[in-house]
Amino acid sequence: MIDLHTHSVFSDGSMTPEELVAVAAEAQLTVVALTDHDTTEGLPRFFAATKTSGVRGITGVEISAEHHPGALHMLGYFFDPAHAGLQEKLAQLRAGRTERNQKILNHLHELGLELTWDEVHALAGGEVVGRPHFARAMIARGHVKDKDEAFAKFLARGKPAYAERFRLSPADSIQMIREAGGVPVLAHPCSLKLGQKMLRALLLELRDAGLEGVEVYHSEHNSSQAKLFHRLAVDLGLAVTGGSDFHGALMPDIKLGRGFGSLRVPDDLLPVLEARRPA
Numbered sequence: 001m002i003d004l005h006t007h008s009v010f011s012d013g014s015m016t017p018e019e020l021v022a023v024a025a026e027a028q029l030t031v032v033a034l035t036d037h038d039t040t041e042g043l044p045r046f047f048a049a050t051k052t053s054g055v056r057g058i059t060g061v062e063i064s065a066e067h068h069p070g071a072l073h074m075l076g077y078f079f080d081p082a083h084a085g086l087q088e089k090l091a092q093l094r095a096g097r098t099e100r101n102q103k104i105l106n107h108l109h110e111l112g113l114e115l116t117w118d119e120v121h122a123l124a125g126g127e128v129v130g131r132p133h134f135a136r137a138m139i140a141r142g143h144v145k146d147k148d149e150a151f152a153k154f155l156a157r158g159k160p161a162y163a164e165r166f167r168l169s170p171a172d173s174i175q176m177i178r179e180a181g182g183v184p185v186l187a188h189p190c191s192l193k194l195g196q197k198m199l200r201a202l203l204l205e206l207r208d209a210g211l212e213g214v215e216v217y218h219s220e221h222n223s224s225q226a227k228l229f230h231r232l233a234v235d236l237g238l239a240v241t242g243g244s245d246f247h248g249a250l251m252p253d254i255k256l257g258r259g260f261g262s263l264r265v266p267d268d269l270l271p272v273l274e275a276r277r278p279a
Helices: 017-026 043-050 084-110 117-124 131-141 147-155 170-179 196-208 223-235 269-274
Strands: 002-006 031-034 056-066 071-077 183-186 213-218 239-243
Touching: 002 056, 002 071, 002 213, 002 239, 002 269, 017 031, 017 043, 031 043, 043 056, 056 084, 056 170, 071 170, 084 117, 084 131, 084 147, 084 170, 117 131, 131 147, 170 183, 170 196, 183 239, 183 269, 196 223, 213 223, 223 239, 239 269
Parallel strands: 002 031, 031 056, 183 213, 213 239
Antiparallel strands: 056 071, 071 183
């Protein structure tokens, strides 16, 4: 089994790269990709840990792209982490997150909720602070009882503490990954909440921009969704991929490699995906 969608403390996961690899080895996974949000900073430690684990590590990243409504997430695999253009764009995305985080903090203060940046940052454990860390800080302060309440009342889109941030267009995120020698894949299409006709049209548009695959197998996809996404990917000549979207303690019900328990990502998907690398 493999898992091509995981997060560490370098974005919004709770585990260090080393802990992630150890859990992967314990779960008898053969291949894992670290796909932190808008950063590759965890990859050196991740690959160092895989050398003695028996787990193959794959270069990965997850990028939030502009999409209406909501956001579209693009996964990148097999790219060169040292590519200057890639790192420049990732730095812009992280700067956009920093600006957005300050806006969220200001909104919370305006709502009368006491919280400091140091509290939020301390809970991140890495470089990229996101809304889950605000939720954890709010729980620690007693402002909310759990993450669901934090998002439902304050942090979700349309709620009083939500703030927009800079994002790349889907086409630009695809181009960035390809220029770095990587393979762009649409993450968890269920989150787009599109009907079959509109999703097919979007996939055609993204394929024309250079998309190479679709994350068919995901913790949030039920069997009928997975079948639909699989059929669309095959019909459009796109590779099929999958991953748990593991975050550790921040999403404790999602297990590495198994999602909510029934997820299985076949090993034989990997060579097909790897063959999509730009020449």
